Amino acid sequence: MTVGWVRCAIFSLIPATIMSAIVLMAGESSQNEQPHRAIEKGLEFLIADAAKWRKDRECATCHHGTVTVFALSEAKHLGFDVASNALAENAKWTKDRWMERFNAVRSTDSNPGRRMLNSPAIYLALLPLANPDQTVLSDDELKRIIDHLLGHQEEDGSWSWSMAPAKNRPPPFFESDEVATLLTYIALGENHSDDADRNSAMAVGREKAAAWLNHTEPTNTTQSSALRLLRNVQDGMSSETMHPQIDSFIARQNEDGGWGQLDELPSDAYGTGQALYALRLAGIPCDNPAIERGVAFLVATQQDDGSWPMTRRGHPGVTPGEFKLPIIYFGSVWGTMGLMRSVNGSCDPSSNGG
Numbered sequence: 001m002t003v004g005w006v007r008c009a010i011f012s013l014i015p016a017t018i019m020s021a022i023v024l025m026a027g028e029s030s031q032n033e034q035p036h037r038a039i040e041k042g043l044e045f046l047i048a049d050a051a052k053w054r055k056d057r058e059c060a061t062c063h064h065g066t067v068t069v070f071a072l073s074e075a076k077h078l079g080f081d082v083a084s085n086a087l088a089e090n091a092k093w094t095k096d097r098w099m100e101r102f103n104a105v106r107s108t109d110s111n112p113g114r115r116m117l118n119s120p121a122i123y124l125a126l127l128p129l130a131n132p133d134q135t136v137l138s139d140d141e142l143k144r145i146i147d148h149l150l151g152h153q154e155e156d157g158s159w160s161w162s163m164a165p166a167k168n169r170p171p172p173f174f175e176s177d178e179v180a181t182l183l184t185y186i187a188l189g190e191n192h193s194d195d196a197d198r199n200s201a202m203a204v205g206r207e208k209a210a211a212w213l214n215h216t217e218p219t220n221t222t223q224s225s226a227l228r229l230l231r232n233v234q235d236g237m238s239s240e241t242m243h244p245q246i247d248s249f250i251a252r253q254n255e256d257g258g259w260g261q262l263d264e265l266p267s268d269a270y271g272t273g274q275a276l277y278a279l280r281l282a283g284i285p286c287d288n289p290a291i292e293r294g295v296a297f298l299v300a301t302q303q304d305d306g307s308w309p310m311t312r313r314g315h316p317g318v319t320p321g322e323f324k325l326p327i328i329y330f331g332s333v334w335g336t337m338g339l340m341r342s343v344n345g346s347c348d349p350s351s352n353g354g
Helices: 004-014 015-059 065-076 084-101 119-125 139-151 177-190 195-215 222-234 239-250 269-282 288-303 325-342
Strands: none
Touching: 004 222, 015 065, 015 084, 015 288, 015 325, 065 084, 065 119, 084 119, 084 139, 119 139, 119 177, 139 177, 139 288, 177 195, 177 222, 177 269, 222 239, 222 269, 239 269, 269 288, 269 325
16 A cells, blocks of 8 residues: 555545645645745845945935834834844944934025935834834934924924935925924824933924824825824824724725825825824734735735836925835835734734734
8 A cells, every 4th residue: 555545544534524624724825925935025125235235325314214114113012024234234234324413403505405304304203103112213213313303393383304306305204294284293203211301302393293183184005094194193092083084094995905106096005004103003903804905905016026016106296216226115014014013923813913
């Protein structure tokens, strides 16, 4: 009797219902493995592409460097495997480039770009959102960043990117003053300190920002809608109160399971990753159909190198440039982060994605 025949004989004795269950479980296991592999590939791409950028261009930017640290901190917090030196190297590289540029007093230079809010400061200030136990920034470094953010708040309570020429601040990263204000508002809300004076200054800044946001017509992009949802989560709004907002946000989802940056644009990793991230932090469970469809879209559209295809867009009247590396990196960061929040231990109902 051959081994193959014995194996067939044994399986022939298993009732059909049990055999069907075994096949179903195997299929589910395969489906569960796909998002995990996509996350692994995404992290591998982010680390490798940042290293290549550093070697080729010798500078840290708001894409390669700053958001690399944000994504790797998130991965570490959620228990994903990150090379021990990857986070440390990217953090040092980023801080060496940017920390001395975070001036507390606003520049009087006539060049508006030099008076503008420093975007890497926002994402570094958001590190406690990605990882409440972050050790990338010391208290003194966080203080310097917070002082920069507070020192660059506009009189009306907003934080502005719009003072720079539109061609120099392409969306979605530099999408609007609304996005800059929402990001900074959320960042300040995550940075509680033992310093009572700093806490008081941050509270005043957030109060002024809240007044501006409450009186500003939403731009209704996927990014601004996701950030407004995160703002309400952070402010402790009840699930019942947020229910219409969450339903409206899920209604933006396209038939392919993804979200576009704008209603009229096709789905991409930037919009879909941000959508999953916001919905998970809002407490939407991983087995919600909207989450599952979003995860499936990201798994299906990821490229072999771990990145996601992206198309550049410009502000109205501005023709987007052809240099796509930054938007591919931004999109891949959000695609990876959206997946990380939607699988693994982050699906524990008690965690609400956090």
